[in-house]
Amino acid sequence: ESLYKTVWVFVVVVVFLSLCCVSGALCGTFNIKMPKNINVLRGSCVTIPCSFDVESRFENNLDDSCKAYWNDSPSFNSHNAKLKPTKDMTGDLKKKDCTTTFINTNLLQRSKYYIRLECNNALKYRFSQTGVDVSFIDDPPSPTLTPSTLEVKEGTSVSLTCSAPAPCWSHPPALTWTPNLGQSQETLQENQDKTKVKTSVISFTASHLHHGNKICCTAAYRKQDGSPDVTAETSLTPDISYSPKDPAVENYTWSDGGALIGTGHTLNITVSTINSNFFCNATNTVGFKASINFQIVVRNYTK
Known part of the structure; x- marks a missing residue:
């Protein structure tokens, strides 16, 4: 029974490793990641973010001799590629970074572009399964x-x-x-x-x-x-x-410091011999603001 369990576990592990090799999870495989489409402002430069992976047996082939080439058809090599690399336009290919900046976008056309990796060794691969659609625009989108x-x-x-x-x-x-x-x-x-x-x-x-x-x-x-x-x-x-500030006032009310004596933008009253202080309150849905007090002084003059 113990031998049976050991054999069974061994089979499971072998199957698991085989599946991982197929998916590229452990053994590594060729794949590439970049946007499906990108807008290019006509006359400006454009950066295409790009990363890739290779089969495990080619890991040690990633060196300073590696270069990335672009073309508008999936079938090409370094000799007939339309867009050949310069030293400062591509990311660090040794770190699987194929991000590319095109300063002169006049070299590009409205098309789908594919990338090819070539090194001065056994590593040469065209990522024909994935490309990026390039579209030109004359006006940038609104922020x-x-x-x-x-x-x-x-x-x-x-x-x-x-x-x-x-x-x-x-x-x-x-x-x-x-x-x-x-x-x-x-x-x-x-x-x-x-x-x-x-x-x-x-x-x-x-x-x-x-x-x-x-x-x-x-x-x-x-x-x-x-x-x-x-x-x-x-x-x-x-x-x-905000609280009342001209012209955001909804209501005006008048008081003598206590009782309400009038409403509206102006106050009409009959003066008396009693000196009084008056206040105007301006209100809206946010709050209110009171005016400074003012006083009407009634003087008796004897003829």
Whole structure:
């Protein structure tokens, strides 16, 4: 029985290892990861994030001689590749990083591109199973504002985030806020597919002065072909509720320090010989504000 269990466990382990070799989990296999599609701003540079894996037997072949070639058809070699590498355009292939930046996007066409890895040894492989669709655009997409609307009370701490795609990592868009509401913090963040986005976060305290005044975020993209920069913008109009300040008053009431003596924007009363103090209270759904007191002094004059 003990021998039977040992044999059974051995068979299970062999089957498990065989399955792992097929899937590439342990034994390694050729595969590549990059975005399915990417937008290229015409005249600008573009970075295609890319990583790969090789069969375990080729791990030691990844050295300084390795180069990455791109082509718009899956069948090609280093000699007929349309896009040949330069030293500073590709990631560290020894670390399986095939991320590539094309400074001159005029070399690209609207097509699907595939990559081939070639080293001065036995490692030569064309990743024809996966390619990236390249699309050219003349105008960048509008930035994204988060939140997209702003409805808060005066005095609330507010943070707005502006995000814009960064198709070229070395030249991300410049983000500016109008009006300048304070210091902003900028970061270059990575999406799930390894593409990147530029973000700017601005924080301020909501004021009645912001109510109804447009807040705009502008993304400026610099071209590498000498043509003018292009911009895109997104805006929102804050709705700030605040205690009465002209003209946000809903009701006016008048009192003599105690009793209600009138309503409305103006007060008409018959004066008496008693000197009185009067107050005007302006109210809305957020709160109220009282005026400074004023006094009517009635003097008796003897003829």
